[in-house]
Amino acid sequence: MSEPLDDLYRDILMEHFRYPRGRNKLEHVHLHNEGQNPVCGDEIEIALELEGEKVKDIYVSCMGCAISVASGSMLAEIIKGKSLEEVKKIAEVIKSMLKGKESRNELELGDLEALKGVRKFPVRIKCALLSWTTLIDAILAKEASKKAQISSSE
Amino acid sequence: MSEPLDDLYRDILMEHFRYPRGRNKLEHVHLHNEGQNPVCGDEIEIALELEGEKVKDIYVSCMGCAISVASGSMLAEIIKGKSLEEVKKIAEVIKSMLKGKESRNELELGDLEALKGVRKFPVRIKCALLSWTTLIDAILAKEASKKAQISSSE
């Protein structure tokens, strides 16, 4: 088929889609969120087990297309062992990458580079971002509730 | 000015506009109604004094354009002495005339023939009909209430 399509469905991406990482349930869940793509009804569930500020383990379950499933799988792979601050940074880089901005990329994106092909398919960007926005929303909510606790205990 | 305009503002019509008939208040009012043209806010008030089923006298007061004032004045002129049934018939004939239907005209329309020029100005038809619809509504309402009285006293 045509070139942009091959660029979208790169082998690495399809490999993640077929064998998604992070499908094992966690023992301890410290962060949990569910997400939806209202355009199509795709659904995702994400859970994190933390060790201090670091991601010890992650669970991602996505009912969706190849792009959203693969993106969720790549997420599971890359954030393991990272701090929540690092995770937020990676999410930012991926967002800019998908929106076509040249990222002054100091970060090692690994397989996530494969998402670049999505740029030529604007309607699919939401699919690629579903897992990331779901995760980031959860992190931000956690931070907000922590702040609220701190200020109320002051 | 152009021909259709002369046909609209015929001399007879302008004469009625300048010297409208039926401007004297009645002693006895047996039928009364007020009308409005929602497009422009023009207002009309009509009152009848009856003698049996016949129109003994009529009062017409119209705040409006030349067409509606003249039409009201012609109405005042023609219905004097006529029965309410005859009045309804004349109204029907005028409606068809204005809507461009050839009226198989057995009725003597007199000055009302001058309204024919309105046909070429569809937006002005409402002006020409304002007095007539206001009057007919009053007659129909009277008939309806009479019927209701009869059936309730049966």
Next chain:
Amino acid sequence: MKSTEQLAVTKNISGNGNGFDPEVIRRDFPIFKRKINGRRLIYLDSAATTQKPNAVIDVIDRYYKFQNANVHRGLHTLAEEATTAFEATRDKVAKFIGGVKREEIIYTRNATEAINLVAQSWGQANIKKGDRIVITQMEHHANLVPWIVLSRKTGAELVYIPITPDGFLDLKDIGKIISANTKMVALTQMSNVLGTINPVEDIIDLAHKRGAVTLVDGAQSVPHLPIDVRAMDADFLAFSAHKMLGPTGLGFLYGKEEILNNMEPVVFGGEMISEVKFDYADWNALPYKFEAGTPHIAGAIAFGSALDYLNALGMENIRNHEKGLIAYALEKMKELDFIKIYGPLDSERRGGGVSFNDKDIHPHDLATFLDMMGIAVRAGHHCAQPLTRLFGVNATTRASFYIYNTINDIDALITGLKEARRYFKYE
């Protein structure tokens, strides 16, 4: 299906003796000159919105170029011409749906707004706690969410007519569902997901016996079937212009005069009033009571031309043409063992598009793949999320047809489905 049968179907479609030839029709639609990703456009998304013929586009063009004016309140030539043309379409719509009164036709933005008008105006005034609203499990969000909200606001219960696994309404308990306390029965005449044509006459008949008022969502049926709303006896009928060759931004509510007369307007402003004082406002007569502000004049005038076009083709012919297409598409898809079809398999009892899924390829990926071949299909929940979930999925793929589609389009789709499996390495 063998190639001889195939031929028969083709004949049935284009050779029905009424001069209905989609190949000729296509020439009236400039969009088919366009290439998509280097391929010829195969447009299978008419249930979302149809393409427009030159006859419609040209009217819009001419209107803005040489006639443009605001309607109703103007005395000058342009205003009068615009008003006459704008009102002429109302007459055509009244005739098109079976010969109703022009006062019974209300211009809205789309079918969605038409249904909302009823839920809001009629609903708020007539639905109370203890009442029942009945809809079906196959409603588009437009005929679902307004009733969820109304039932939440009023405390009335919302009860669904269920569907069978093969995509029909399950009518065995209908006598119980449409109970004595049912005040409104609202249902689609044709499902935008399953294609099912519902027996609206029977359901309306029962509803009326129980004293309920009825609304038919005609967004999918009015463009594709001959409609006689008087025979159907629906109290309300809603539909959109853009799904039947017309422009965007225009829809219709038909309502029985007596009911409309007793309803309060929901949008207030110019044109819908008869008199306004600083502390007082009185409403205009039908249909203007419900049409506040400057309407979509260009759209209405152009839609008159769309109706002329459909009338010239004949709605019976359109229905026959589409029945042939659907039958052919279902036959061809049934041969593909990796495709699951949702909805009735009998083309007599269905119209609209065909919803299906590849057992391995997600509808989004399939739609993207087909698009690269120039084939436009839709993937998602088609604004009928609860229905899609009933079938255990989040999304389906839908190919939907109209007057300009041909057997060739369906063949291209079938080829595309096969190639997708090769591309995604399932074959």
Next chain:
Amino acid sequence: MKSTEQLAVTKNISGNGNGFDPEVIRRDFPIFKRKINGRRLIYLDSAATTQKPNAVIDVIDRYYKFQNANVHRGLHTLAEEATTAFEATRDKVAKFIGGVKREEIIYTRNATEAINLVAQSWGQANIKKGDRIVITQMEHHANLVPWIVLSRKTGAELVYIPITPDGFLDLKDIGKIISANTKMVALTQMSNVLGTINPVEDIIDLAHKRGAVTLVDGAQSVPHLPIDVRAMDADFLAFSAHKMLGPTGLGFLYGKEEILNNMEPVVFGGEMISEVKFDYADWNALPYKFEAGTPHIAGAIAFGSALDYLNALGMENIRNHEKGLIAYALEKMKELDFIKIYGPLDSERRGGGVSFNDKDIHPHDLATFLDMMGIAVRAGHHCAQPLTRLFGVNATTRASFYIYNTINDIDALITGLKEARRYFKYE
């Protein structure tokens, strides 16, 4: 006014050094090729709706011919192109009114619907018995009737800012009128009858001090003045596309994000939801929450082109051009002793159209007469019936201007007014 002065005005208009030349602009508007009753068209009814340039008409044409698809829910190329173009106009609108967030721009049918959305959603939720709603005596029915209805429904009192005999808001009691219990202050930035430009910033400022929310009816101001809604600090701004070169069937509500986020939608259906179950529906994010069903896609895309056109001319230049026209028209009319002008005589403090009456000839008859000369003016209450009555009449005649009008048009009008008196034998 002598002919030398006349020349100066002409210069002021077309020779402002910014290349603003109405004679050149006119060539972009095909309607001016049309003859009306054998005469060249002199269009003085832009306050009702403006004419459209080729740039706008061509975009509609192109859209329907080569791009047409439904937005948001489609994955195929046409759907994606349509969605991108549709959303691009939202960005342009956000920028045009002073650089607000795209989420704060909601597509509606017209200004009327935009105001009703606020009255219905925000109003029903926030206005109670004992509260006060403040509007002015110079409101269009669109910004009058919704508040009459809301006050009737809620029991809130509706209080009017009065006007002075020369057509300004009478602000001497404004501190009392906008009382501590005032919850909403809604007013027009420019009167469609009198042309008055109201000091909205000051009134908004006072309203905010009293804790009220403010709505500006920008139907007449946004097309004619440079607008910075952030500087103005209005909470809501409503306007219509068709009054500023755009298509019919499209309007806008700007609202501050925080307020919109706390408002419930009023129309329910597709696109405005994030999730629907049989007993549950949740709303989408801004702006989609308020945009149910298929929007006016073609209209929105074309309106982007209208904004480009206005931006290229420059809103400051447009204002200056119109100020010149109005000053000239007022001067010329003042010379006619049979003409009574309604509204301010200072062109610095007014825009829009000029309302007037011949002391003997009814506005309808005058409009019909002028139309025979090819001159399109409006006659009636201009959807501001209570205001018209304040001036002791049922109707006025209104000549309103836009970018394509020239001094010649006004001269033709003046000639027409004189000839009308001869025709109707008052001279």
